[in-house]
Amino acid sequence: MAYVPVPKDLSKVKTKVAFNLTKRQIICFAVALILGLPLFFLLKDSAGTSLASVVMIAVMLPCFLFAMYEKHGQPLEVVAKHIIQTKFIAPKERPYQTQNLYAVLERQRKLEKEVSAIAKGTYKKGSGKKKRRG
Template sequence: MAYVPVPKDLSKVKTKVAFNLTKRQIICFAAALAIGLPLFFLLKGSIGTSVAAFVMIVVMLPCFLLAMYEKHGQPLETVIKNVIQTKFIRPKERPYQTDNFYALIEKQRKLEKEVSAIVKGNHKTEKPRRG
């Protein structure tokens, strides 16, 4: 009997369309082919086959990276966007700030104490200082 491994986390399973490739991969490979192949044939006669092949590879490489690269389940453009945001857009120092619940309770207690003192008439009014 043949056993087929079944992944435990089905959210990481990608739907394959054709040739065991996802729709994204097929689109990116087709774009790379549409850009690289005509470029190769245009450059082959003027600069030589080897250099034209190298230029074709360099031009097609971003499409291949968009199709295949994935980090932590995120595609390349998401990873690049996150890197740009952390390096250039967001502030460098982001201090950790918390909402201190006990400080809020203490402040509320002082305010209630002050209000009750005003209501009872025990509150001393301070004159604003000048200068």
């Protein structure tokens, strides 16, 4: 009797379309073939078989990486986007900033005093900043 391993986390199971490949893998492999084979046959006569095969591999390799590479459930383009964002787009220094709740309450109290002074008619412009003379 044959035993088939069943994964415990079914969210990681991907739907296979044909030849035990996902739709994404089939599309990427097709693009690799469409790019690599004509290039090989064009370069085979002029550059030699060895160089043509190396160029074909170099052209097809990114397609294979996009088809197969996955890190933490994310495909290569998502991982590359995150790397580019953190290395080049986001600021290098991100200082830790807290919101001082006391300062917010102090500003709110000051504004409420000002509004009540305006409502009573005792508000004087510039009275919010008092200068101390010592």
